[in-house]
Amino acid sequence: MAKNILDTGIKLVKNVNRYNFGKGSLSELNIILDNRRELTINENNKRAVIFFIDEYFKNNMEPLSKIIFLNNDKIFYVNTKDEPHTEVIDEYKKEIINLGLEDPCAIVGIGGGISLDTSKAVSNILKNEGKASDYQGWDLLKNQGVFKIGIPTISGTGSESTRTCVLTNSSTGLKLGMNSDYTVFDHIIMDSELTKTVTRNQYFYTGMDAYIHCFESLNGNYRNAIGDAYSRESMRLCKEVFDSEEMMSDINREKLMVASYVGGCAIASSYVGVVHPFSAGLSVVLGIHHCIANCIVMRAMEQFYPMVYNEFWNMVEKQKIVIPAKVCDKLTDDEYECLYNSTIIHEKPLTNALGSNFKEILTKDNVINLFKMM
Amino acid sequence: MAKNILDTGIKLVKNVNRYNFGKGSLSELNIILDNRRELTINENNKRAVIFFIDEYFKNNMEPLSKIIFLNNDKIFYVNTKDEPHTEVIDEYKKEIINLGLEDPCAIVGIGGGISLDTSKAVSNILKNEGKASDYQGWDLLKNQGVFKIGIPTISGTGSESTRTCVLTNSSTGLKLGMNSDYTVFDHIIMDSELTKTVTRNQYFYTGMDAYIHCFESLNGNYRNAIGDAYSRESMRLCKEVFDSEEMMSDINREKLMVASYVGGCAIASSYVGVVHPFSAGLSVVLGIHHCIANCIVMRAMEQFYPMVYNEFWNMVEKQKIVIPAKVCDKLTDDEYECLYNSTIIHEKPLTNALGSNFKEILTKDNVINLFKMM
Numbered sequence: 199m200a201k202n203i204l205d206t207g208i209k210l211v212k213n214v215n216r217y218n219f220g221k222g223s224l225s226e227l228n229i230i231l232d233n234r235r236e237l238t239i240n241e242n243n244k245r246a247v248i249f250f251i252d253e254y255f256k257n258n259m260e261p262l263s264k265i266i267f268l269n270n271d272k273i274f275y276v277n278t279k280d281e282p283h284t285e286v287i288d289e290y291k292k293e294i295i296n297l298g299l300e301d302p303c304a305i306v307g308i309g310g311g312i313s314l315d316t317s318k319a320v321s322n323i324l325k326n327e328g329k330a331s332d333y334q335g336w337d338l339l340k341n342q343g344v345f346k347i348g349i350p351t352i353s354g355t356g357s358e359s360t361r362t363c364v365l366t367n368s369s370t371g372l373k374l375g376m377n378s379d380y381t382v383f384d385h386i387i388m389d390s391e392l393t394k395t396v397t398r399n400q401y402f403y404t405g406m407d408a409y410i411h412c413f414e415s416l417n418g419n420y421r422n423a424i425g426d427a428y429s430r431e432s433m434r435l436c437k438e439v440f441d442s443e444e445m446m447s448d449i450n451r452e453k454l455m456v457a458s459y460v461g462g463c464a465i466a467s468s469y470v471g472v473v474h475p476f477s478a479g480l481s482v483v484l485g486i487h488h489c490i491a492n493c494i495v496m497r498a499m500e501q502f503y504p505m506v507y508n509e510f511w512n513m514v515e516k517q518k519i520v521i522p523a524k525v526c527d528k529l530t531d532d533e534y535e536c537l538y539n540s541t542i543i544h545e546k547p548l549t550n551a552l553g554s555n556f557k558e559i560l561t562k563d564n565v566i567n568l569f570k571m572m
Numbered sequence: 573m574a575k576n577i578l579d580t581g582i583k584l585v586k587n588v589n590r591y592n593f594g595k596g597s598l599s600e601l602n603i604i605l606d607n608r609r610e611l612t613i614n615e616n617n618k619r620a621v622i623f624f625i626d627e628y629f630k631n632n633m634e635p636l637s638k639i640i641f642l643n644n645d646k647i648f649y650v651n652t653k654d655e656p657h658t659e660v661i662d663e664y665k666k667e668i669i670n671l672g673l674e675d676p677c678a679i680v681g682i683g684g685g686i687s688l689d690t691s692k693a694v695s696n697i698l699k700n701e702g703k704a705s706d707y708q709g710w711d712l713l714k715n716q717g718v719f720k721i722g723i724p725t726i727s728g729t730g731s732e733s734t735r736t737c738v739l740t741n742s743s744t745g746l747k748l749g750m751n752s753d754y755t756v757f758d759h760i761i762m763d764s765e766l767t768k769t770v771t772r773n774q775y776f777y778t779g780m781d782a783y784i785h786c787f788e789s790l791n792g793n794y795r796n797a798i799g800d801a802y803s804r805e806s807m808r809l810c811k812e813v814f815d816s817e818e819m820m821s822d823i824n825r826e827k828l829m830v831a832s833y834v835g836g837c838a839i840a841s842s843y844v845g846v847v848h849p850f851s852a853g854l855s856v857v858l859g860i861h862h863c864i865a866n867c868i869v870m871r872a873m874e875q876f877y878p879m880v881y882n883e884f885w886n887m888v889e890k891q892k893i894v895i896p897a898k899v900c901d902k903l904t905d906d907e908y909e910c911l912y913n914s915t916i917i918h919e920k921p922l923t924n925a926l927g928s929n930f931k932e933i934l935t936k937d938n939v940i941n942l943f944k945m946m
Contacts, residue, residue, distance in 0.1 A: 216587065219585065
């Protein structure tokens with residue numbers, strides 16, 4: 199069943215080319231950048247590096263103090279209030295060209311999904327003509343982007359290992375990634391020291407992005423042995439971390455970093471399920487960030503994923519995490535309509551989860567009632 | 573403990589750049605090769621592809637019938653009686669140069685560890701001056717080799733995802749790989765249709781290469797979260813396959829292919845333990861192939877890995893596999909001495925398994941007695 203819509207083009211997988219792993223591995227960045235800088239324009243002018251760094255670090259640079267910045271490098275501190283918009287990516291491109299830095303030797307993203315996705319998108323758009331929105335979709339990029347390095351400072355989104363960078367186009371409302379082999383990082387550094395200062399709630403929400411994606415895949419109609427293997431291991435690591443007494447211990451921060459990476463690897467050869475379409479609704483209509491939106495959606499998932507539902511809420515309780523409630527309590531009819539539309543549009547994951555007749559289960563009334571449970 | 577010898581240079585990992593996965597994915601090879609061939613020397617002369625194919629297929633080409641060979645391509649059928657020797661690699665290089673094919677657009681290895689390692693070594697040596705033996709060791713290669721594609725037709729060695737190709741130098745007896753990022757395949761195709769015709773015993777021996785490597789890693793002193801994750805999942809898949817009623821069913825052949833790939837990924841960030849040093853002894857002194865040698869060594873591993881020992885022999889029994897016995901029964905004192913020496917030389921895995929005082933446990937008498945149990 200449902201072969202046509204699901205069995206499409208995910209047989210070829212592009213890996214992150216190289217990775218460093220382990221506490222303290224951030225210092226390897228300088229070696230990589232030194233090698234890249236040697237690709238000089240001329241003897242007096244080593245090529246610049248452009249950094250996209252989560253704005254949190256602007257006044258907290260200590261964790262990044264090992265990084266050697268040179269004079270002609272450019273640092274952008276990424277605002278994480280909003281998830282990345284195509285217009286913002288276009289503005290970065292313009293500013294970089296104005297600075298004469300359109301051919302940097304590397305782009306380095308340091309942060310969570312927002313900063314990493316921003317760095318991936320800018321890397322792509324610097325080597326492909328036009329605007330970011332031209333490349334939202336599948337395999338639209340024509341050229342390899344700038345050499346890009348990803349350094350996650352929070353674990354769970356898997357952005358470090360995926361072939362997408364999710365962008366919202368404000369004028370059309372479209373939230374869609376640049377899905378392309380060119381979007382994959384050339385190099386990533388997974389240093390669990392960098393996730394020490396994350397708040398407990400955020401650590402949980404983001405970690406659960408991996409967990410939720412993986413159980414959606416493992417409960418889907420579309421399955422394959424390699425996606426399953428990555429999903430199972432990622433989920434197992436998440437459970438170990440969030441079932442433990444101290445989810446943010448050194449070893450658990452390492453484990454969650456691995457869960458995020460292999461969770462990202464799973465995405466290449468699997469589909470999500472019911473959670474993500476509803477979560478997309480919350481993001482698009484109410485502007486709620488992806489990871490916390492996923493957790494909010496879990497309030498209404500008992501009927502679809504009963505076992506995981508219990509497991510999830512036990513972990514929430516054990517770690518004393520606050521999940522917002524009643525976020526869809528008093529909306530207008532138009533807003534509920536929008537929520538329904540921006541959920542039901544996600545045919546692939548819903549077919550994966552519920553079969554091709556998913557609209558019979560997810561009637562408009564049912565969808566709105568589910569949102570009212572959140 | 574034992575930090576000095578074990579904590580060395582395995583923080584940076586090079587992945588296979590791209591992979592295809594799934595039944596029937598072999599046909600993707602033609603697309604990849606078409607793209608590579610377009611890198612023409614001149615309009616009339618598309619560049620050749622060099623194939624290294626397990627000799628088994630010479631008279632059984634049906635499983636490979638989808639592959640489009642062009643006139644100027646060269647096929648070498650790889651003799652799998654012996655594991656690869658440096659001299660054989662040098663001879664391939666000479667012959668390829670004599671044929672005027674020293675700049676092929678791709679090298680394709682099709683087979684088990686022997687054929688894959690051969691193709692990796694030839695790819696390297698065509699772009700690096702001198703002999704294969706010059707590059708046995710760590711990070712000695714200077715240049716990127718020919719673009720190389722690996723297509724496993726049996727699962728377990730992990731050669732498809734590792735950064736080494738194990739070679740024996742006949743003149744020195746040294747068995748050591750070209751360990752280098754350059755050794756990693758650029759592309760691999762994992763098509764479980766290709767493992768259908770493997771004999772049951774060989775399927776088991778080779779699959780157990782992944783299983784054994786992984787439990788050695790997970791029982792070692794040197795551990796890290798990413799190596800552990802890969803090892804656990806690989807081992808879990810192997811157990812599912814070999815604990816099942818039909819280890820060679822379609823789904824189990826897919827699973828074992830994943831176990832092999834992620835097992836290979838684990839090797840990059842982990843060490844083996846007691847089995848591999850003893851197994852190397854059997855290979856070097858008695859010429860027994862690696863995978864079956866590992867299984868033979870398991871006869872003497874109860875004291876080191878009691879739980880896995882039972883699990884392993886239960887799987888042997890369940891699948892009705894023949895593991896040779898008494899292979900070290902009537903050797904000369906000199907031969908036992910050689911076995912001891914070629915085992916005890918493997919300091920890293922033995923330190924990983926038993927600590928830096930491993931020679932107190934593995935006295936010469938003990939080692940010889942263990943061999944006598946095999």
